[in-house]
Amino acid sequence: MRHPRHDGGGPASPEQSGARTAGASRVPPPRGRGVTTAGPREVNEPMNTPQERPDHQELMSLLGAWALAACSAEEAERVEDHLNECGPCAEEALRLRDAALLLEPQRSLDLDPALRAKVLAGCLSRRPARLPVPSWAAPFDAEAARLDALLNDMAEDEWYAPVELRWFADGRWTGRDTTVAGVLDHLLAVDGLLARAVGLPDPLGDGPGPETEKDDEDDGDGDDAGDDGPVARTLRRWLTACGDPAGPRRSWLPWREQTRALVRAAAERGGRAGERTLPRSLFPDPGRFPGRGGELPLSDAFLDRAFACWIHAEDIAGAVEYPYEPPMGQHLRQLVDLAARRLPGSIADRRRAGLAVSPARLTTAGHPGRTLHLEVEGAGGGHWYIPIDSPVAAVTRSQAREAVAHVALDDVVFCQLAAGRVTPEEAASGVEGDPALIHDVLCAAADLSRL
Incomplete structure (x- = not known):
């Protein structure tokens, strides 16, 4: 990626990104090398090079422990003083330090996913929200924010990184090849089904949601060859968008605005999990939601989109080789x-x-x-x-x-x-x-x- 993500909007510093700049290749400066109290060296006193000093072998044997930060403070100070005088040991120390970095397991540079919730809870305790986000919409809010932060830090060419989407159907595995941009197009399109269901504008240009449109009712399948229901139409447009080379970021801002609008819609409706419902016919995939009958909980529809947002964010993170943490426990x-x-x-x-x-x-x-x-x-x-x-x-x-x-x-x-x-x-x-x-x-x- 262009630079690892961090807490802030600007580029990551060398210390945050872990990258070595021109100055980072230097070993730590010596400690306590001020004015010495030792007297002048006698003229006839032999001048030993660092390699000839009696403690050279001892300090050289500590280089591995120093690279792993396993030395005591006194030993580390002696090693670092020696590195500023002994060129061969300084070069060996750099090699060992670089090798030690490879031993460290790869982990996300993001903050703990739970930290965002803690900060929001602290802010809301001081000034309660006029329309609080219900608990059943909080996972969608958090996962959309995390994916948005990942997308914000991606380089332009990473939007073209290949992604294979896999799923299990009819007793066998199947898949579809796309790109990072294609995954986001897919999220925009399928999230649009929920947007339409709550009365928001269709992100793909079909006009307002079902409150003013009556022609989207189908037989409950939505995937038949001759059906023009919302799922079939959404997937067709997504497949068309995946082949569109006109700017890989074209869906990023619309997707972000759509997710924020969905969170606002959830806050406006409020209520406990399962209290608000939607017509099941608006989501014609019969296996996507639990239960049967003509109505499904609005809370389940939001949790379904939170689940998809997290999983596809992991798909994107894997494509650009970025470690991605799971959602917070709650x-x-x-x-x-x-x-x-x-x-x-x-x-x-x-x-x-x-x-x-x-x-x-x-x-x-x-x-x-x-x-x-x-x-x-x-x-x-x-x-x-x-x-x-x-x-x-x-x-x-x-x-x-x-x-x-x-x-x-x-x-x-x-x-x-x-x-x-x-x-x-x-x-x-x-x-x-x-x-x-x-x-x-x-x-x-x-x-x-x-x-």
Whole structure:
């Protein structure tokens, strides 16, 4: 990248970026080399070079520890004094210091994702917001801000970096090649479905949202060959935009303004998670949201876009070789919960499509039948009990204790599985119980992935 990101709007300093400038190749200056109290050297006293002094070998043996910052303060001072007098040792010290930098694991130069939330909480405690952002929209707000900061620091040529988008569909992996600019075009287009649903202007120029437009209703599929529903139309325009060479940054500012408008729309509506709803027909992909019926929670629609924003930000960061941290724990748990609540419907869809390997079992209405215990570990983790045979049934405590299988996954790995970034075989680490049932559940999690 052009320069690592840091706290501020200007270019990163050499100390922040880790790059060595012309002056950075010098070893540290000597310490305490002021006026000496030693008397003048006798004329006949032999003058030893640094390599001939008795302590040269001892100080040379400390160079490795000095490069790793493992010396005591006294030893470091002696080594640094010696480096200013001994050229060969100074060159060796530079080589060792550069090699030590390679041993340090690559990590993000960004601040802790939780710091933004802490700063905002401190500001709002002094001056409460007139329209506070509801907790269910906070993950979308935070992930859009983090991606915006990454895009702000990218060099022009990095917008053309190749990106492969992968997802799991119909029991097999598929993908599409695009660029960093194409990923952002995709986010702009699909976020536009939510924008239209809340009455904001269509980012691709189709006019206002559904409150004033009635011609977007379809049969609930949206992906049929002859269908001109919002999903089909959005994806067609995205594919056209990916081949447009007219400026790779063309979608950045529109996307940023759209995300801010969506956050404002969430603040204007407010309410608790699940309280506000939208017509499900505005989001014709039946597997994208949990539950059934004609309405879906507005909070789930925002969490879905937060999930996509994070995953595609990781795609972009990987393309430009920049380490990217997962969301803060509180937000990550909301995203994990969304994916876990989508699992029963995905399991049922796989069974109806004939993709399940475990045998089906009939159960009485309202009874979950078999139950799987999903344990997600990490800051965003928790425990979920997944009904296998009846996707809409609730699982009681007694039924949870009789779970026929147990799957333990890391929170980030579980989200990557649900996003189609890792395979079920790569994700499966801590599993216990019916192998066929576990296979079906892990594949159902992968089936949650979408373009």
